Amino acid sequence: MMPNRSWLSLVLATANFIEVSGFHRFPTSFVSHPSTFAILDASNRRRLSAFIENGNEMNDSSTSTRGNAAGMSSLKDAEAYNDVVSAAVDFTSIYLRNGIVTATRSARDIDSNSRRLFLYNIPLQSSHRYPMYPPIELPTKIKARIPSPSGYKIAVLAEEDVGPTSGGAAKSSDNNNKRHVFEIWTDGGHRLANRVVLPTDEHGSVCTDFAWFGGIGWTPDESALVYSAEVNKPKTKSFFASASSGNTDEILGGWQHVLGVGKGEDWGEKYATTSLLGLFCLNVESGRIGRVENVPGFTTDSREGGYVLGQPIFSPCGTSVVYTGWDAGAGGGMPRRLGAVYCFQRPCKIYSSPVSELLRRLANPIIDDDERIAPSSDAPFACITPIDRLARSPRFSKPVRGLSKLAYLCNTKGFDTHGGCMALHVTDWDMAKGYVIDESRDVLVDVVQMPGERGDEMEVSGIRFPGLFLHQLRDDCFSPDGKYIVTSTEWGPVNKIVSISLVDGAVVPINFDLTRSEGFSDGASQQFICFTDEGGAIVTQSEPNRPTILGQLLPTFLDDTSKYAPSRLIADLSAISSVSFSSFEPDVKDSIGFRYQLINTQPVHGDVKVPIGSILLLPEGAGEEKPPLIVVPHGGPHTCMSTSYVPSYSFLCKHGRYAILHVNFRGSTGFGQAALESLAGSAGTLDVLDVVAATNSVIDAGLIDSGRVGICGGSHGGFLAGHCIGQHPDLFKVAAMRNPCTNLASMVTSTDIPDWCYVESFGSGYYNFSDFRPPSKKEVCVMWDKSPIAHLEHVKAPTLIALGMKDRRVPPSQGIEYYHALRAKQVPTKLLVYDDCDHAIDLVMSEADHWINTKQWFDQYL
Ligand SMILES: *[C@@H]1O[C@H](CO)[C@@H](O)[C@H](O)[C@H]1NC(C)=O
Numbered sequence: 072m073m074p075n076r077s078w079l080s081l082v083l084a085t086a087n088f089i090e091v092s093g094f095h096r097f098p099t100s101f102v103s104h105p106s107t108f109a110i111l112d113a114s115n116r117r118r119l120s121a122f123i124e125n126g127n128e129m130n131d132s133s134t135s136t137r138g139n140a141a142g143m144s145s146l147k148d149a150e151a152y153n154d155v156v157s158a159a160v161d162f163t164s165i166y167l168r169n170g171i172v173t174a175t176r177s178a179r180d181i182d183s184n185s186r187r188l189f190l191y192n193i194p195l196q197s198s199h200r201y202p203m204y205p206p207i208e209l210p211t212k213i214k215a216r217i218p219s220p221s222g223y224k225i226a227v228l229a230e231e232d233v234g235p236t237s238g239g240a241a242k243s244s245d246n247n248n249k250r251h252v253f254e255i256w257t258d259g260g261h262r263l264a265n266r267v268v269l270p271t272d273e274h275g276s277v278c279t280d281f282a283w284f285g286g287i288g289w290t291p292d293e294s295a296l297v298y299s300a301e302v303n304k305p306k307t308k309s310f311f312a313s314a315s316s317g318n319t320d321e322i323l324g325g326w327q328h329v330l331g332v333g334k335g336e337d338w339g340e341k342y343a344t345t346s347l348l349g350l351f352c353l354n355v356e357s358g359r360i361g362r363v364e365n366v367p368g369f370t371t372d373s374r375e376g377g378y379v380l381g382q383p384i385f386s387p388c389g390t391s392v393v394y395t396g397w398d399a400g401a402g403g404g405m406p407r408r409l410g411a412v413y414c415f416q417r418p419c420k421i422y423s424s425p426v427s428e429l430l431r432r433l434a435n436p437i438i439d440d441d442e443r444i445a446p447s448s449d450a451p452f453a454c455i456t457p458i459d460r461l462a463r464s465p466r467f468s469k470p471v472r473g474l475s476k477l478a479y480l481c482n483t484k485g486f487d488t489h490g491g492c493m494a495l496h497v498t499d500w501d502m503a504k505g506y507v508i509d510e511s512r513d514v515l516v517d518v519v520q521m522p523g524e525r526g527d528e529m530e531v532s533g534i535r536f537p538g539l540f541l542h543q544l545r546d547d548c549f550s551p552d553g554k555y556i557v558t559s560t561e562w563g564p565v566n567k568i569v570s571i572s573l574v575d576g577a578v579v580p581i582n583f584d585l586t587r588s589e590g591f592s593d594g595a596s597q598q599f600i601c602f603t604d605e606g607g608a609i610v611t612q613s614e615p616n617r618p619t620i621l622g623q624l625l626p627t628f629l630d631d632t633s634k635y636a637p638s639r640l641i642a643d644l645s646a647i648s649s650v651s652f653s654s655f656e657p658d659v660k661d662s663i664g665f666r667y668q669l670i671n672t673q674p675v676h677g678d679v680k681v682p683i684g685s686i687l688l689l690p691e692g693a694g695e696e697k698p699p700l701i702v703v704p705h706g707g708p709h710t711c712m713s714t715s716y717v718p719s720y721s722f723l724c725k726h727g728r729y730a731i732l733h734v735n736f737r738g739s740t741g742f743g744q745a746a747l748e749s750l751a752g753s754a755g756t757l758d759v760l761d762v763v764a765a766t767n768s769v770i771d772a773g774l775i776d777s778g779r780v781g782i783c784g785g786s787h788g789g790f791l792a793g794h795c796i797g798q799h800p801d802l803f804k805v806a807a808m809r810n811p812c813t814n815l816a817s818m819v820t821s822t823d824i825p826d827w828c829y830v831e832s833f834g835s836g837y838y839n840f841s842d843f844r845p846p847s848k849k850e851v852c853v854m855w856d857k858s859p860i861a862h863l864e865h866v867k868a869p870t871l872i873a874l875g876m877k878d879r880r881v882p883p884s885q886g887i888e889y890y891h892a893l894r895a896k897q898v899p900t901k902l903l904v905y906d907d908c909d910h911a912i913d914l915v916m917s918e919a920d921h922w923i924n925t926k927q928w929f930d931q932y933l
């Protein structure tokens with residue numbers, strides 16, 4: 072229920088598809104980023120020198136008195152945490168135009184408790200090992216930079232503060248003093264050619280959630296943009312507002328607190344200000360904006376039902392917009408809105424709306440009389456994927472002789488689990504006709520139940536092809552020769568780049584390693600970004616002990632996939648120090664200090680025998696002594712922990728000297744659909760047995776100290792931590808939980824995803840998406856039985872609980888109840904309360920505080 076999304080949340084112990092984390096040291100002669108030099112103010116210098124002088128005391132903190140040493144070890148922890156976090160980079164966007172790779176990196180800044188954005192321009196032809204130009208910091212008001220297809224123009228979306236507005240009656244509560252502005256830069260981004268302030272009477276906030284709902288697309292002729300933005304609410308006012316304020320015809324007295332009218336119905340966790348999204352076009356020369364009205368669920372003022380319309384792009388002919396529409400509940404087949412974030416399998420379809428007439432009108436700088444009275448003559452919208460229960464991520468190939476192909480991800484079966492295997496469909500798009508509904512649809516890659524069932528021989532980390540597990544295709548996913556689609560997909564615990572033949576659907580993993588020219592590591596996670604003009608590709612690579620690097624596959628990489636693809640490192644980015652008392656020249660790379668290995672364990676229980684794919688991180692230089700182990704089951708449960716760099720586990724392993732075992736128990740994505748679905752209905756049983764089996768396999772291999780095993784997890788991972796310390800109190804000695812589900816019977820009535828409680832307790836098909844009712848007496852009893860709270864009497868493990876008080880996914884009352892129960896039993900426990908955090912606990916300072924506390928909890932008890 073909570074995978075990790077690059078832009079939204081970064082530290083969940085769940086699927087990690089942060090495309091990122093790079094660092095390197097500039098040669099000493101090279102002037103590093105200014106932030107490195109701005110870091111030591113006077114007071115922090117004192118702290119740092121005190122820290123250095125007291126180094127000897129710190130050395131024996133574990134043996135001497137805890138008092139003074141504890142303070143020093145906290146400083147040491149803070150510094151070490153800062154090192155691993157500074158090394159990480161989240162790329163929020165990467166594109167290639169005119170031979171230059173432009174990457175935006177989001178870096179945590181603990182001092183200011185915020186994330187900062189840095190822009191790197193890296194010439195592809197450069198022979199430097201490091202980027203030639205130092206990064207430029209982007210103001211936080213910049214929300215997106217979208218290059219046109221040729222790279223001649225860049226659309227920059229900014230969110231500007233405009234100070235308090237007057238005329239209170241019609242204000243929207245979430246967006247009072249902000250406005251959105253599109254700036255159009257031409258000449259390759261050198262010239263500011265136009266600035267369009269988006270009028271608030273046209274729409275609300277532009278959706279910049281590009282990982283999911285959002286999208287901004289250019290027409291092929293680069294004259295217009297399409298984007299997704301919040302539809303304006305009807306105007307409301309208080310019963311007691313003065314009669315003179317505003318136009319009384321439009322304003323509804325006393326409706327300002329009514330859900331679905333003055334109060335937008337939101338999409339739960341992380342989407343508190345998203346209610347209904349519509350599509351809008353902007354002509355970048357005239358500056359005129361118009362709403363696309365020929366869309367499903369279009370009404371001018373209703374807040375009931377409708378659709379969220381997102382991921383828009385133009386068709387290759389530029390005459391239609393193609394987009395994904397999600398049923399917004401209260402209409403269609405879904406009476407209750409369910410939380411959207413981390414829930415990738417929600418009902419949605421792909422639609423196409425002709426817009427030639429709209430674009431023609433917007434190109435005219437003046438609204439003429441004809442336009443005022445005549446309705447638009449654009450034809451009605453069409454649903455391109457009528458039989459799919461979910462379909463998303465439409466992508467076009469470049470047109471060849473008037474024909475283009477449309478690829479998209481879909482699933483005809485369903486969405487009971489929040490993550491799952493997707494099929495890839497490709498259909499011809501007739502440029503003349505505008506759209507095509509292909510009745511005989513070509514299923515290029517179907518949903519895979521069991522790994523290898525398609526007969527594909529090749530293995531990745533000991534697992535044959537498990538099907539496609541991805542959220543979206545990249546914009547540029549068709550190879551220039553039109554023969555392949557290239558994408559990254561979860562394949563066991565590895566994020567793997569694969570080529571998919573458009574002729575026969577054959578799926579082949581692309582093997583390479585940016586850190587060496589020959590051979591490859593089975594473990595590295597890699598992401599496909601885009602093709603180069605010559606037919607090569609831009610890619611990223613990351614490993615648990617190596618933050619992300621940026622590289623290039625050479626143009627021959629698709630020719631002979633039986634060999635290693637020739638590759639080249641483009642950039643190995645420096646750490647950007649986050650805290651003022653950190654070491655002046657952090658050198659994380661030389662001291663990564665741990666190795667990792669992939670471990671497949673055969674499950675003993677359950678009908679579906681697919682390996683449990685775990686990742687074991689082992690601290691180096693432990694000598695004769697075997698390290699203690701922290702077992703980390705991910706959240707979800709239908710997500711996957713991949714072999715990418717995650718600062719918090721680097722911190723625990725390298726600095727805390729704990730072995731870390733990430734367990735992709737049954738139910739995880741990347742192991743086929745059958746194994747995934749086999750968990751639904753057996754949560755708290757089969758997933759627990761898998762975690763225990765994986766733990767025992769590491770103990771049996773003699774790799775860790777079997778007397779010192781702890782467990783740590785968030786959300787469903789917290790649910791598993793609770794089960795493990797209750798069902799296996801002699802194996803798991805210490806626990807740390809983050810927003811844990813502890814009692815499904817009480818969670819079901821307060822979470823934004825009640826469907827999850829039913830499906831995980833009773834199995835697929837149990838929740839009726841076209842109906843809603845509260846749980847029955849019998850259901851509440853079953854849910855209680857499947858919860859950690861049912862095993863409370865056996866718990867003896869000291870347990871740390873961390874809560875984000877704004878969590879709407881797993882309400883904090885879950886953790887609070889569990890905390891009080893442990894305290895009453897006199898089990899050592901501690902509650903961390905983060906008032907401003909939600910489910911992810913991802914505000915920079917809170918995240919840091921939480922992980923340092925977690926390490927110290929294990930230091931104290933394990
Ligand atoms: C810490 O103690 C060890 C062993 O007593 C010693 O070799 C080492 O030099 C000490 N380190 C510091 C920084 O004092």
Ligand SMILES: *[C@@H]1O[C@H](CO)[C@@H](O)[C@H](O)[C@H]1NC(C)=O
Binds near residue numbers: 839840
């Ligand atoms: C789901 O609910 C709808 C509306 O109440 C009902 O018509 C339908 O039969 C239900 N489906 C199942 C499988 O119970």
